Amino acid sequence: MSQAALETDVKQIVLSNSLFGPREVQALASAMAEDPSQYRALRDAVAELELREETPASNVRLGCCLYLLGRFESAISVLKRGDNGALAHFYLGKCYLATQRYDEALESFRAARIAGYNPDDCALGEVEALRGKGELKGAMEILDRLSGSAAESAEYYYQRGATLAALGAPAEEVAALYEKAIQIDPNHVGALFGLAWENDRHGNDDVALELYQRCVSRFPPHLGALINLGILYEDMEQYEKAVRCYQRVLEAFPGHERARLFLKDAQAAGQIVLEEDTTRRRDRLAQILATPVTDFELSVRSRNCLQKMGIMTLGDLCRCTEQDLLASKNFGETSLAEIKEMLASKGLRLGQLLPERPGAPAAEGVGEEEEALPPEEQALLAKPVSELNLSVRARKCLARLGINTVGELIRYSGDELLECKNFGVTSLNEVREKLRALGLKLRGD
Structure with a gap:
């Protein structure tokens, strides 16, 4: 589907008065995963929806869209003003999970089930909330009661894997459950993150990187994946990408202290790398500029003219203009072309080291030579x-x-x-x- 068609579909889903339910929420999430630029289309549609007259139904639609954008606190506030229906309660539960308010998440999922939302989806939501509270036995009891298609879903395998991981099960068993979830749904955020984390902590950085990247391409953003991906990017010295990861966390949680501190570290590290690169380039340039012109095979005429002008190095040449050279006796266009070709072979040019205008800074390279603690037990x-x-x-x-x-x-x-x-x-x-x-x-x- 073309980008224009995707954008039209996103706006149509958000702004029309047509039916809005779980299928539409999934369609919006899929559109953004297929083309991340649709995040902007959803954001713009949400901004327009916020300006419209508020109704309980429109609040449910708006709240679900805010959830997809990762604006969880705003979504909670809006969904509470919704129609008190199944969809509103279910996505309230999802927002409470994202903000680690597990008691409220449990209440919301139970209310969603009573209101008619898919009971298996609600049960799996309860599993995640119980795991967040540390009530692992209760989470396993719910999982063990599920059967039929629910016990064969990607969400089921993910929740079982995550709960067993919390119980200290072998990494191989946990990874196998995550892999099963991904086989069923290649874009399952939780399973992608869980498998990425297992590879990350076992040093399989390349595999972890690819899984984290797939994970953060989904919406709403997975904060743990963004943090860990940022760290991997820093290890690879890709600081701009790391900064963007931490910024995405802060867009969802402006008060996220770890992301804020990591962002500062990544920005500082990126600046250091930039300064180191600048220093290396400056040093290489200084070496080239110090190269004697006698190292090059010049014509006798050109060599004699340069010697008479006191031009001994490539740096001296770069401080001259074409007019300076042509003003020298016997230095003609042929010699000028020869000199320019020689400089070009080293990536230099005449006049390179002259200020571009009075008072302007000189070009790069000008004037730049530049108790152990006592052991206890x-x-x-x-x-x-x-x-x-x-x-x-x-x-x-x-x-x-x-x-x-x-x-x-x-x-x-x-x-x-x-x-x-x-x-x-x-x-x-x-x-x-x-x-x-x-x-x-x-x-x-």
Whole structure:
């Protein structure tokens, strides 16, 4: 389907007075997954719908669309003013799950079932809410009661896998359930995230990256996938992509402190890389500019003219204009063409190092030469850092530094850890907190 047709369909679904139910919500989500630019079409249609006269039915339509955009708090407020029907209750439950308000999610899913929403979908929503509350036994009891088509759905396999993971089941068993869910629905957000996470924590970065990317292409945005994908992008030094991931989290949750801190770290790291690249380019340029013109095979006429003018290096040439050279006795168009060709072979040109106008900054390259803490118990110091339950970002940075034990960790200062790529203030505070719980500190703290 063409982009124009997709955009028309999105606006038609949102703004028409036709039937609006679970199928229409799924159609909107699928349209954006097929073409992410339709996010803008949905956003614009929602803005228009917000300006219309409010009715209980229009509030349900608007609330579901706000949910798809990831504006969960706004969606909750609008859906509460809806028609108190099954769709409103069900998507209230989904919004409460997204905002980790699990008791309210349970109430909403139960109300949705009473109001006539698909009971199996409601039951699976309850499973996720119970898991969020830590009531894993209750979640498994609901899963075990499901049968028929419900027990063969992608959502069922995902919820079972996620619940077993919370119960500490073997990673292979959990991954197999996620894979089964993805076989049924290749775009199932929860299963994609779960399988990505399993690969991420086992070091399969390439597989995790592809799964996270598929996950975040769906709507509403999966916040965990965006955070973890951002971290992977930082490991790959793709800081602009990482920044966008954290910004998408903050669009949904402006107060998300981890995303805000990660965003600052990624922006700072990106700036450092930019500065390092600039320095490397400047150094390479300085080396080229210092190359003697005698290193090149020039005609006797050209070589003599340059020598008379005191031009010894390529840098000297780049500070001259064509007029400067042609003003020299015996220096004609043939010699000029020869010099220009020589400079072009090194990516240079005449006048390159001259200011473009009075007071303007010179071109790039001008004037630019440019107590370990005492050990406590040996058992404590030998404790693997993997047992500190650090975030993915902090764990990968410590592995990059070759830090395997707590004893090795406390030999580092905070500043030394911060020198590691992608190890920001957020990770440093996390490490300090974990060490503080053991009665230890980093060197110099």
